[in-house]
Amino acid sequence: MLASVWLPLSVLGMPFVAFVLLAVVTPLRRSGPRAGLVSIGAMAIALGGALTVWAKGFVGETTWVWIPADGGPIATVGLLVDPLSTAMLVLVTLVSLLVQIYSLAYLREERPASLGRYYTYQSLFAFSMLGLVLAPGFLQMFIFWELVGLCSYLLIGYWYERPAAARAAVKAFWITKLGDVGFVVGIVLLWSATGTFEFTDLFEKAQEHALAIAGLPTIMFLIYLGAVGKSAQFPLHVWLPDAMEGPTPVSALIHAATMVTAGVFMVTRAEPLFALVPEVLTLIGWVGAFTALLAATMACVESDIKRVLAYSTVSQLGYMMAAAGAGAAYAGFLHLLTHGLFKALLFLAAGAVIHAVGTNDIFRMGGLFRAMPQTCVVFVVGTLALAGVPPLAGFFSKEAVLGGVWEAHLTGPFLMLALTVLLTAFYMFRVVFVTFFGRAHAGGHPHEAPWLMRGPLWLLAALTVLVGVRWALAGAGGHEETPAWLAPLSVGLAVVGFALAWALYQRGAIDPARVAAGLAPLDYLARHRYGLDALYTGLYRGVLLGFSRLIGWIDRYLVDGVLNALTALTLRAGDGLRRVQSGRAQDYVYGVAFGMLLLLVVAQLWR
Numbered sequence: 001m002l003a004s005v006w007l008p009l010s011v012l013g014m015p016f017v018a019f020v021l022l023a024v025v026t027p028l029r030r031s032g033p034r035a036g037l038v039s040i041g042a043m044a045i046a047l048g049g050a051l052t053v054w055a056k057g058f059v060g061e062t063t064w065v066w067i068p069a070d071g072g073p074i075a076t077v078g079l080l081v082d083p084l085s086t087a088m089l090v091l092v093t094l095v096s097l098l099v100q101i102y103s104l105a106y107l108r109e110e111r112p113a114s115l116g117r118y119y120t121y122q123s124l125f126a127f128s129m130l131g132l133v134l135a136p137g138f139l140q141m142f143i144f145w146e147l148v149g150l151c152s153y154l155l156i157g158y159w160y161e162r163p164a165a166a167r168a169a170v171k172a173f174w175i176t177k178l179g180d181v182g183f184v185v186g187i188v189l190l191w192s193a194t195g196t197f198e199f200t201d202l203f204e205k206a207q208e209h210a211l212a213i214a215g216l217p218t219i220m221f222l223i224y225l226g227a228v229g230k231s232a233q234f235p236l237h238v239w240l241p242d243a244m245e246g247p248t249p250v251s252a253l254i255h256a257a258t259m260v261t262a263g264v265f266m267v268t269r270a271e272p273l274f275a276l277v278p279e280v281l282t283l284i285g286w287v288g289a290f291t292a293l294l295a296a297t298m299a300c301v302e303s304d305i306k307r308v309l310a311y312s313t314v315s316q317l318g319y320m321m322a323a324a325g326a327g328a329a330y331a332g333f334l335h336l337l338t339h340g341l342f343k344a345l346l347f348l349a350a351g352a353v354i355h356a357v358g359t360n361d362i363f364r365m366g367g368l369f370r371a372m373p374q375t376c377v378v379f380v381v382g383t384l385a386l387a388g389v390p391p392l393a394g395f396f397s398k399e400a401v402l403g404g405v406w407e408a409h410l411t412g413p414f415l416m417l418a419l420t421v422l423l424t425a426f427y428m429f430r431v432v433f434v435t436f437f438g439r440a441h442a443g444g445h446p447h448e449a450p451w452l453m454r455g456p457l458w459l460l461a462a463l464t465v466l467v468g469v470r471w472a473l474a475g476a477g478g479h480e481e482t483p484a485w486l487a488p489l490s491v492g493l494a495v496v497g498f499a500l501a502w503a504l505y506q507r508g509a510i511d512p513a514r515v516a517a518g519l520a521p522l523d524y525l526a527r528h529r530y531g532l533d534a535l536y537t538g539l540y541r542g543v544l545l546g547f548s549r550l551i552g553w554i555d556r557y558l559v560d561g562v563l564n565a566l567t568a569l570t571l572r573a574g575d576g577l578r579r580v581q582s583g584r585a586q587d588y589v590y591g592v593a594f595g596m597l598l599l600l601v602v603a604q605l606w607r
Contacts, residue, residue, distance in 0.1 A: 005062045008081050011049040011089055012130045015096075018042035019123035022116060029120055032112030036104050039119040043097040043126060050089035053081065061200060063136055075197055080136035084333065088133040088265060091340045095257035096126045098456035102348055103249040105452035106355060118158060118247075125151035129258040133265065137197035138187040138223075141269075145183070145226070145262060149176050152259045156246040168245040175239040175536075179229020186222030189215070199269065206272045217277045223270065224284060231263025231317045234291040238533050240314055241298075244306040244360075248351030251306060255313040256344035264320045264336050271329040285325025285405065289413030289420075292318030294530070296423035300430070301516075301526045304360045305350045308431055312386065313343060315420060319401050322413050328404025335397035338467060342385035342394055345460035349379040352449040352457065353435065362431055367440030372448050376436045378461040383432055385464050387425040387494045390487075393468040399490060403482035421490055425497025433506040 018039045022029045029035050063078030100122055107115055128147035135141035157169025191197050193213040194205065205211045213219075227233065232240040240260065244251055254260060267274065267284070274281055292315045299311035316339050323332030352375045357365055369376045385394035398421070405414045448454065503509045516523045528534070 005060065005079065005081075007049050007053055007058065008079050008085075008089070008134060011046045011053065011093065012079075012127065012134055014042040014046040014049070015039075015123045015126040015130065019120060019127055022120040022123060029116035030113040032110070032115040033104065035112075035116035035119045036100065039123045040097065040100045040104075042123065043093060043100055046126070046130075047090075047093040047097050050086075050093045054086045054090050058086070059083070061136055063198070075139050076137065077140050078136045079134045080199060081134065084265075084269060085133050087333075087337055088261075089130065091261075091337055092126065092129050092133065092257045095253060095340060095344045096122070098344065098459065099249045099253045099348070102252075102351070102453050102456045103247070105450045106249055106351060107247060118155075121151055121154045121158070122253075125155065125253065125258060129262070132262055137199055138190070139197040141266065142184060142187060145230070145266075146180070148259055148262055149173065149180070149230075152176075152243070152254055155250040155254070156243045158246055158250065162245065165245040168239075168242040172239040172243050175236055176229040179225045179227070179236055181225075182222040183226025183229075186219050186225070189219045189222070193219070203272045206276055211273070211276060217280055220270075220274055220277045220280045221283070224267065224274075224280060227263030227267050227321070228287075229263070230266075231260050231321065232291075232314045233263070233287055233317065233321060234294060235532060237291060237295065237314050238529070238536060241307050241310040241529075244304070244310050248306065248347060248354060251310070252344045252347035252351070255310070255347060256340040260313060260317055261336055261340065264317060264324070264332060267321065267324045268329045268333045268336075271324070274324070274329075275327065281325050281327060282410070283325070285322050285408070285410050285413050288318045288321030288323075288325055289405070289410075289416040290318070291315070292322065292420045293416040293423075294318075296420045296427065297522070297526045298529060299427040300423060301523060302427075303363055305353065305362050305365075305431060305435065306347070306360055308362075308427060309343070309346055309350060312346075312424065312428070315424065316343070316386070319398065319417060319420075322410075322417060323401040323404045326405045326408035326410055326413070328401070328408070331397070331400035331404040335394075335401050338385070338393035338397040338464075341460055341467065342382040342392075342464045345378060345457060345464060346382040346386065348453070348457055348460070349375055349382060352453055353379075355449055355453070356446045362434045364441050365435045366438040367436075368446055369436040371446035372436075374448055374454060375457070376432075378457045379436070380432060381461045381464055383428040385468070386428055387497065388421060388490055389494055390491065391468045391472040393464050393471065395468065395490075396471045399482075399487055402486055402490060406486065407482065418489065418493060422493040422497040425494040426501050429498050429501035430505050433501055437506060 018041075021038055022035050028038065058081050061078065061080045063076040065073040066077045067074040100119065103118065103122075107118060110118070125148070128144050128151055131144035132141055132148060135144060153169045153173040156172050157165050159165045160169070187197065190202075193215075194202060194211065196202060202211070229236045240255075243254060246254075274284070295311045295314035295318065299308050299315065302308045302311060316335070320332035320335050320339075323329060323335065353365065353368065353372065354360055356372060356375075357368070359365065381392070385392040388395045388398040390396075402414065402417060402421075405417060449457075500510075504512045504515065525531070
């Protein structure tokens with residue numbers, strides 16, 4: 001029992017210790033690679049602890065009083081260890097470790113002080129996400145939730161000298177804060193109605209049907225808004241593609257194991273509460289499916305390799321949320337785990353390509369298979385997994401999602417997700433054919449990345465294959481209610497997407513320009529992000545900036561104006577009265593005499 005508490009606590013504590021060392025010991029932080037070794041060493045120990053917790057099957061909860069009160073503590077802090085948090089511990093520590101190792105080579109040209117700052121942020125990021133995962137209640141989860149948002153802001157804006165990176169960091173911070181406002185209001189209202197933030201207490205009340213409180217659907221909808229922001233659901237998804245301005249390893253970490261997975265994890269953790277409000281679950285399912293389809297269409301026309309993967313992440317997050325909305329949160333969580341492996345693989349492989357050719361534009365690459373065969377192989381493995389091709393891991397988790405949505409009789413979301421299967425295979429193989437097998441356009445001398453970068457790629461590729469094979473050997477599939485035609489349909493749609501990408505971008509049998517012209521309205525909307533970014537920009541400039549200018553005018557001309565006028569009047573009055581004080585005795589005698597005469601006149605008139 002002691003190990004089940006202190007071992008997870010050590011997993012949480014190691015990245016925090018690394019953060020404190022790097023933040024406090026200035027010479028160590030400014031040493032660059034040595035700072036990286038401190039962070040990597042702490043993460044390696046944390047991964048070892050997480051694997052032990054997972055292998056031993058530790059389950060337990062430990063809390064300490066944080067805010068005491070007469071009738072019992074208002075809030076506690078502690079650890080909640082169960083299969084859900086244990087799986088996330090392994091994913092977060094594994095991906096964080098591989099990203100940090102990869103970063104040593106990817107960012108080797110950075111100044112030592114800048115690299116030390118990077119690893120300081122990385123350690124804080126890992127600590128924040130692990131604290132969120134282990135939180136036993138909504139209040140502690142929200143604290144780490146906000147720390148995760150802060151770290152994403154710092155890492156997206158790591159190259160803050162670049163205006164685009166600074167803008168992207170600010171955009172990510174404020175867009176997610178829109179959802180966080182709903183989250184914090186929701187958990188406060190829930191505490192007001194129940195008197196507790198703790199998951200265990202809330203779940204027991206839900207099981208005993210003791211949560212029939214007024215306004216519960218509104219409360220859970222507000223809590224869901226936090227996930228809409230963090231997990232980039234429509235209409236708050238616009239920040240995630242711009243977050244690609246950060247270093248590619250940061251993108252891999254955010255998309256695979258930290259920032260964007262927080263929302264899905266929270267909805268999965270709170271599943272017993274969401275199950276009480278079926279109308280909110282239905283909304284979650286429809287929004288998730290719509291987000292998946294919308295993002296997939298934008299990925300089909302994107303030429304930046306990192307942004308294609310970013311839209312892909314938004315799309316897959318939609319899958320996970322759709323599963324949660326269908327009452328199959330377990331399926332969405334399984335997809336979160338498998339997606340974390342192959343999406344980290346795809347981002348890091350894309351980083352190796354960008355590192356070699358110096359551009360993000362897939363149409364300025366081409367023919368890289370000969371120069372970078374290993375990178376090509378691992379990228380194709382990730383692509384096959386993302387497209388849902390058996391027996392890779394992505395096939396089984398995506399089938400579980402589709403099966404859950406079908407069993408919930410959500411026909412509309414199911415059709416949107418099925419179409420997204422086709423589009424996913426299309427846009428990912430479009431990247432493969434153009435980048436690795438297309439006509440060579442890459443300048444310079446493309447070459448394989450160093451082993452510090454290739455090692456994590458091969459490990460992630462191997463895990464993607466092994467997890468899928470293990471699933472296949474274990475006979476993983478849907479539930480008995482899942483129709484037998486689902487798997488052939490899904491694979492068939494993926495094959496159609498592959499065939500379309502091959503015909504357009506490899507065989508040349510169809511001219512992509514003619515297809516774009518035939519779908520001109522949709523192509524235009526997708527390339528312009530359906531006007532959502534322009535809408536937010538218009539709201540920002542027209543409403544927020546307009547309101548700011550109004551407040552500025554009031555402050556300058558009313559508040560400051562009145563004060564300045566009173567000040568000027570006082571100064572002028574004082575200046576006038578100052579002249580009365582001449583310093584000559586005869587003037588004061590005349591003044592006294594005049595005053596006496598004036599008093600006599602007034603007295604006579606008063607009679």
